[in-house]
Amino acid sequence: MSYPITHPDRGVARQVLAEAPELMLVSVRFEAGATGALHSHPHVQSSYCVSGRFRFLLNGEEHDLRAGDSLLIPGGAEHGCHCLETGELIDSFTPRRDDFL
Known part of the structure; x- marks a missing residue:
């Protein structure tokens, strides 16, 4: 399944790659x-840097x-x-971020 690219913030493009209720x-x-x-959510998040440089x-x-x-970002x-x-x-994210769908 192909998911649309969204732009949640200026200069940011987000695309769901795969999802199930658990992940x-x-x-x-x-x-x-x-x-x-800055934000928080109840989901456990892991961020992997493919390219570029980021300050979290x-x-x-x-x-x-x-x-x-x-x-690793705790819920x-x-x-x-x-x-x-x-x-x-x-x-x-675990569980799935339903707000991204």
């Missing part, structure tokens, strides 16, 4: 300077990611990111 895989492409606003804020702590790095944790160099993240 969701999402590609998120960022232009340099784009931001994923997770519960008040900064984490820099480059290609090949990953970050309920406040987090967001700033794209330092154009790139792509692959995010997985």
